[in-house]
Structure formats: C-alpha cells, structure tokens
Amino acid sequence: MSDIIQLLPDSVANQIAAGEVIQRPASVVKELAENAIDARADSITVNIKDAGKTLIQIIDNGIGMSDTDARLSFERHSTSKIKTADDLFDISTMGFRGEALASIAAIAHVNVKTRQEDVELGTEIDIEGSKVITQEPTSCAKGTTFSVKNLFYNVPARRKFLKSNTTEFGHIMTEFQRIALANPEVEFKLYHNNSEIYILPKGNVRQRIVAIFGKRINPNLIKVESKTSIITIQGFIGKPEYARKKSGEQFFFINKRFMRSAYFNKAILKAYEQILPPETVPSYFLYFTADPSSIDVNIHPTKTEIKFEDQQAIWQILHSATKQSLGSNNIVPSLDFDQEQGFDIPVLSKDTEIKKPKIDIDPTFNPFEQNRPATSRPKSSKISLEKENLANWDQLYQGFEKENRPSDDFSFISNENKQQTLIDSDLSEKYFHFKNRFILTPVKSGLMVIDQKRAHERILFERFLNSLSSQAVVTQKTLYPKTIELDAKDHALLLDLKDDLKNLGFDIDDFGGNAIVVNGMPADSSNQEPEQIIDKFLNEFLSGEVDSKSDAKEKVARSLAKASAISSNQRLSSEEMREMVDMLFACQNPNYSPFGKLIVSIIKTDELEKRFN
Secondary structure: OOOOOOOOOHHHHHHHHHHHHOOOHHHHHHHHHHHHHHOOOOEEEEEEEHHHOOEEEEEEOOOOOOHHHHHHOOOOOOOOOOOOHHHHHOOOOOOOOOOHHHHHHHOOEEEEEEEOOOOOOEEEEEEEOOEEEEEEEEOOOOEEEEEEEOOOOOOHHHHHOOOOHHHHHHHHHHHHHHHHHHOOOOEEEEEEOOEEEEEEOOOOHHHHHHHHHOHHHHHHEEEEEEEOOOOEEEEEEEOHHHOEOOOOOEEEEEOOEEEEOHHHHHHHHHHOOOOOOOOOEOOEEEEEEOOHHHEEOOOOOOOOEOEEOOHHHHHHHHHHHHHHHHHHOOOOOOOOOOOOOOOOOOOOOOOOOOOOOOOOOOOOOOOOOOOOOOOOOOHHHHHHHHHHHHHOHHHHHOOHHHHOOOOOOOEEEEOOOOOEEEEOOOOOOOOEEEOOOEEEEEEOOEEEEEEHHHHHHHHHHHHHHHHHHHOOOOEEEEEEEEEEEOOHHHHHHHHHOHHHHHHOOOEEEEOOOOEEEEEEEEOOOOOOOHHHHHHHHHHHHOOOOOOOHHHHHHHHHHHHHHHHOOOOOOOOOHHHHHHHHHHHOOOOOOOEOOOOOEOEEEEEHHHHHHOOO
16 A cells, blocks of 8 residues: 655645634734834834735834845744744743744735845845745835735635625724734834824823723723732723723733733623623723743734733732722722832742631630620610610501502502502503513413514614615704714724615714714614714624625614614603504514514413413
C-alpha cells in the first residue's frame, strides 16, 4: 500500500491559519493596527471601503522595516518579539506569533510600502495568495502602509459567509474602538468610503472615551483607582442611571490589551447589585496593569481571552474597587473611604502561614445574672410597656376594614341577585384589564388572555413590513426638530438605514458631528420621545446579525416595532383594548409576536371549573 501522509503546501497551511486568525475584515484591522502600535507609531489612519471587502488600508508613522524585514514578515512564525520559549511568559507587546501577515497574504491581495527614517528609499511588495509578485525600491513616507484588497478572493466559501456591509463595518468599528481606547496617547483616524467616522487626537483616557462615545457620557463617568501588590486597576465606571439595555460600552484592558472576561464582568455587576434599572448593563472602561509573567495571553488565536495567575484575588479587588467608587460618589451606602489614598487588600499566597484567629472570652460572664448593666432597660419599665401594649392591642387594627380592600384596578359591586362580582371599574362588560398588562375577554371556549405589549409589537411589525414593501407610510411631524447626539457607531448605522427608516415614517437628517435631527416620527409609534424610540431601536437592532438585505429589512421592522410598542404597564381604555384586539386578529399571525413569543392564551372553561371542584 502506498504512503498517504504528505506535507501541506505553505499556501494551504497559511489559508488554514487564516481561518483561525482572520475571521472577517475586522480581524485584519485589529492585527495591522496592533502591528503599527508595536512599531511605535503615534499616528494611525484606517481607510475602509465596502466594509473592508474591497479595501483595508492602515497607514502609520512608525519605525518602518528594512527591505529584508519587509519580505520576511510575511513568512509563518516570523516575529521580532520572541527569541526563546521563555519570552512567551514576558509578552508586553500586541501581535507576536508571526501568523497574521502570512494569513492575510494567503487570502487577499496585499501591498506594503515601508521606509525607515535613516534611509532615502523604502520598499514596496505585492503579494497575492502567499505568492510574492514584486518587490522593489520605492519613494514613500517614513513608516508603513498596508493595503489589503479583495479579502477572501480565493476562498469563496468564506467570502460568502460575510454578513452585510452594515454588520461587518460595525465589527470594524468595535475593533477600532478597543484599540483606540487602549492607546489614548496615539492619534487615530477612521474613514469609510471616503467619509470621516473618527478623528481622535492624542489625549488621556477620559478624553478618549468622550471623543468616541460623545459628550453625553462625560458627566456620567466615575473614576476607579486601586493599587495592590498583584495588580493595579484604573479607569472609569458609569453611573447607574446611565446604564443602557445594550452592551457595547464595557471594556477591560490588561497591559494595554483588550480582553474579554465574563468572570470579571460578574464582579462589576455584583457591585451594582440592586441599584441598576431592570435589564440594563453599566458602562465601564477599566485598565489592569500586571506583571506580564503573571498572565498568559496566548490561550486564544485572537488573544482576547487572558489567563490570570491570581484570578480569584483580582475578582475581589475589582469588586471592592468598584464598590468603593460607587460609595465615594454617594451612589450606594459606603464606609467613609479616604478618596485621596488607595487601599491595600491582603492576598494569600501559597506560602502564607494560616493562623488560628484569637477570640477573647470572659469566663466570668453569666447570662442569668440578675444585675443588668446600666445601659439595659429597667425591669419595671419593661413591665409597664408590656401592660400598655396589652391595653391598646385593639388599636393596631383600627381602619383595617376600610383599608383592606382590593387594589384600585378592581372594585366589588353587587348585581341584581346581590352576588359580588369582581370586574374592572372603568371597563365595559366585554374587555377587562388586568395588572395594566393583560387584556381579558370571554370567548366561547373560555377566557382569552392577551399580552398587550406583544400584541402591539405584532400589529406594528406587520404594518411596518407593508410600509417597506409599498413605501406608503404616514409621518407625523414633530412640533420642534429634535437633535440627538450619538456615538459614531450608532450614527453610522442610522445613516446606513436611513432609506429604510424613511419608508417607515422617520424624517431624519444628518446634523454632522455624530448627531442627527429628527423632524418626524411614524404615526403609529407610541407616545415616546424620539430619543427613547431611537435608542431602543438601536439596542434591538444591534443585538444580532443579519445575512441579507431582505433579512435586514425584516429586522428593521422587528426592531422598530419593539421600540415603538406600548409598555407592559400602560393603562388602556375599553375602546383602546377593543381596537387593539380587532387589529391583532386582522394580522396574518396573531398568535405570536415578531420574536416568536406567545401573544394569546385561552383558559378553557373546563379548566376554570376544575379549580372550583
């Protein structure tokens, strides 16, 4: 039998590596921007076309590369940061494995121009599918410019699974924000299809946060600072009232590297316990500094998951630091912390000697001794109080008969047969309102229960879908135009969806500077402020991904329906309930909301009768 094991060609091996390192255009932006930071650049420009599918260009003013280094950088496992295995445990830079450039070159057309400061001519290299096409001297500025074109051109299956431009560019902005927040001392610029998205000048952490997320976040930032022997934590957390339903403003950094950590996220949420609005997430921008030898950054291809040596101790430090900052700003009850100084939290090491705690015991104490301390209540006083309580016990129930009645939602009235029937005091005989959430109405088979919010979502969803198809919609003009400031990511998304939103009844103009002007809203939207509806819409739309333009239109309708629907505790008149029920059963699918949740449930008469057997 012939041999069947063979070595893969380098080009195929690079494509396999690319599947781990380069998942989408945002991965290219991350790897190249981190390389620029490692090259000591203090100004980085990112140019994007068609969400990175056509072009990703990274321009930096770093130290550049020699012609030999430029060529060698595209080989697998080539790196300037590791010489021995021990170096893996002392990593303080960003990219280091030497897979990114080789992986990118295997699945795209790559052009690089680079020049060092002390030479007159730089080097230009063109690579397609891991194959070097040209390498020649060129005149260029100091630093390096990478141009990546036609990503996944030779892996059509990967390119086919890329999402819409809106989704992919959203991922690019997410990566850009992480890198920019980790390096506030570096100037960053981001352009998409020749439109300016971000211009971020050099500054401190707070200035960088405000530059990315808008001025509205500035007064809601609370400073966090804790220095211990194993880690230093600095940064900002958001006030509870600023918490939003969507995630996206939660950032952990370790040694200027972004990291994900559900474990540390729980420490933050625990500190905010019982002070957050329901179903909201607080903002935080926290920077950890630790000895590189105490962390492992090489456990995941994208290096966003970090392993800590003292993970449990850091959890406690983070939780305490967050709690202290909230308490120091009178947001939660707190001890009187000294805001000028940090606090030291002792951490047990493996060599710490565990000692039994000392407890002081008074062997002469007798709990049955008749002589009480001076602070105790005299016995005679106690007896007199007990007699007074016994004498006036009946006053405890004064007014109870009057106050112990059903809530305001219902009242008892007597019918002609003197039988007491529980009905809503404001409604007709057909529709009843329960807890300002459910509509109850008798039907032939029993009692129908309708969730009013989900019903309204279904009604609006089908109406918005019809509007997108027929482009026949009614816009209700606002009395005064409303200016709303957004962060760059939300602003770009709204402008991208502007045509669809216009067909749904929104009259929105770009005000510039990541702000919009709302001149009109859909006539079917509930009586909410435009800012509330747009914020809810963005929260819902950004919660998932879509694969095609048709799916995007449906998601726009679904997200807007949820944002515009009435709340679960809104009081409805009998006429409003009747109208909602009629509109619900005129829908194509009245039983389920646009999100697949049950709207209508019928409690059968037999089931009700069994309850009284």
